[in-house]
Amino acid sequence: MANVEVFVCGGTGLVGSALVRQLKRASESTEEGVALRGFCSSKEIVSCAKGNARASIGGDAISDEEIILCCSSPDAIVCVVDCTSSETVTARYADWLERGWNVVTCNKKANSGDYEYYARCVAATKMTGGGKWFVEATIGAGLPTVSTLRTLIATGDCVESVQGIFSGTMSFLFNTWDGVSPFSDIVAQAKAAGYTEPDPREDLNGLDVARKVVIAARECGLQISLSDVEVESMVPSHLETCSSDDFMKRFSENDELMATRAKEAESEGCVLRFVGKVDVTDAKASVSLAKFSKSHPFASLSGADNIFEIKTARYGPTGMSTPLIIRGPGAGAEVTAAGVFGDIVALKNSSLA
Numbered sequence: 001m002a003n004v005e006v007f008v009c010g011g012t013g014l015v016g017s018a019l020v021r022q023l024k025r026a027s028e029s030t031e032e033g034v035a036l037r038g039f040c041s042s043k044e045i046v047s048c049a050k051g052n053a054r055a056s057i058g059g060d061a062i063s064d065e066e067i068i069l070c071c072s073s074p075d076a077i078v079c080v081v082d083c084t085s086s087e088t089v090t091a092r093y094a095d096w097l098e099r100g101w102n103v104v105t106c107n108k109k110a111n112s113g114d115y116e117y118y119a120r121c122v123a124a125t126k127m128t129g130g131g132k133w134f135v136e137a138t139i140g141a142g143l144p145t146v147s148t149l150r151t152l153i154a155t156g157d158c159v160e161s162v163q164g165i166f167s168g169t170m171s172f173l174f175n176t177w178d179g180v181s182p183f184s185d186i187v188a189q190a191k192a193a194g195y196t197e198p199d200p201r202e203d204l205n206g207l208d209v210a211r212k213v214v215i216a217a218r219e220c221g222l223q224i225s226l227s228d229v230e231v232e233s234m235v236p237s238h239l240e241t242c243s244s245d246d247f248m249k250r251f252s253e254n255d256e257l258m259a260t261r262a263k264e265a266e267s268e269g270c271v272l273r274f275v276g277k278v279d280v281t282d283a284k285a286s287v288s289l290a291k292f293s294k295s296h297p298f299a300s301l302s303g304a305d306n307i308f309e310i311k312t313a314r315y316g317p318t319g320m321s322t323p324l325i326i327r328g329p330g331a332g333a334e335v336t337a338a339g340v341f342g343d344i345v346a347l348k349n350s351s352l353a
């Protein structure tokens with residue numbers, strides 16, 4: 001029986017190395033049918049659990065020839081896993097899918113990027129002989145968010161809206177911060193905990209949440225792009241273009257402004273939460289820092305939890321019921337890697353059935 005042969009792009013990164021550890025543990029014990037062939041980072045193969053990594057995979061991204069060389073047989077089920085945040089890698093998905101290779105990703109840049117390219121990738125998965133594309137970890141890390149939306153839609157439900165705290169980083173910041181101590185200190189803690197994007201500005205400027213909002217909207221059938229999302233940024237304009245290191249040093253210049261906003265919310269008996277919203281019915285999407293009363297479910301999260309409130313014809317006021325809620329840790333290397341691993345297992349189950 002052909003194995004699923006897994007190639008990890010970004011295997012030295014936070015999520016990639018957690019995945020590699022999880023795959024190694026599983027390949028030593030129970031997870032039959034998944035073979036780890038080689039891990040590529042932008043520099044080198046770092047390890048190989050089951051041998052057979054014959055090529056030195058380097059350069060900007062793994063090449064097709066290198067993957068073919070590493071496969072144990074021509075009928076191997078190839079699974080390229082993208083644990084980078086690189087567009088050089090996402091630019092390869094369509095070719096990979098069109099040649100029948102499968103793609104598992106936690107990198108949001110293809111399914112939230114240019115709509116034409118996204119549509120080409122989706123079309124490839126529907127071609128005879130096309131590969132499968134798994135994206136669970138692109139929203140909510142290891143939480144079952146994309147799969148829940150897909151199941152609702154596949155079973156005839158109609159999604160009306162998805163609202164929530166889509167960012168582990170932004171959740172951690174506003175769950176942890178007391179409104180008085182320097183906000184920039186908490187940003188440094190979030191980065192150290194591995195919640196942020198490689199450049200934390202992508203979290204603070206709302207781009208990471210906007211990407212997830214676009215992904216959710218597209219899963220619900222909307223032809224929406226990043227430019228259609230109304231986004232409130234937490235990054236002051238004068239810090240938008242400096243280096244990431246400079247930004248981390250200078251973000252404290254914004255602490256006073258943040259303290260004022262927290263005080264204002266507190267005076268109304270509210271807390272600040274950074275929320276994303278997809279209004280499927282009206283085809284609108286937004287990202288903003290909003291005030292919520294202290295009794296609202298969004299106010300009682302802890303750590304880097306995400307929460308998604310999904311209103312549908314079955315779940316929600318029109319369905320004479322309450323909305324469907326998904327809640328849990330939404331960032332961090334281990335849970336994200338577990339979401340990616342879950343997709344690899346789903347691929348294995350669907351390919352070997």
Ligand SMILES: NC(=O)C1=CN([C@@H]2O[C@H](COP(=O)(O)OP(=O)(O)OC[C@H]3O[C@@H](n4cnc5c(N)ncnc54)[C@H](OP(=O)(O)O)[C@@H]3O)[C@@H](O)[C@H]2O)C=CC1
Pocket residue numbers: 009010011012013014015016040041042043059060061062083084085086088089106107108137138141168194195196197198330331332333336
């Ligand atoms: N951290 C989290 O909680 C979550 C992260 N994600 C997503 O997971 C992805 C990875 O995040 P994270 O692990 O934190 O990031 P890191 O910066 O820790 O890791 C990125 C990895 O990608 C590699 N890389 C960069 N460019 C290329 C390239 N062109 N070809 C091959 N490898 C490349 C880097 O290698 P090198 O250092 O050698 O350049 C590094 O190994 C991101 O897309 C992020 O949005 C999704 C959900 C949650």
Ligand SMILES: N[C@@H](CC=O)C(=O)O
Pocket residue numbers: 138140141166167168169170195196197203208330331332
């Ligand atoms: N930086 C992101 C990581 C997961 O997507 C977040 O904080 O949610």
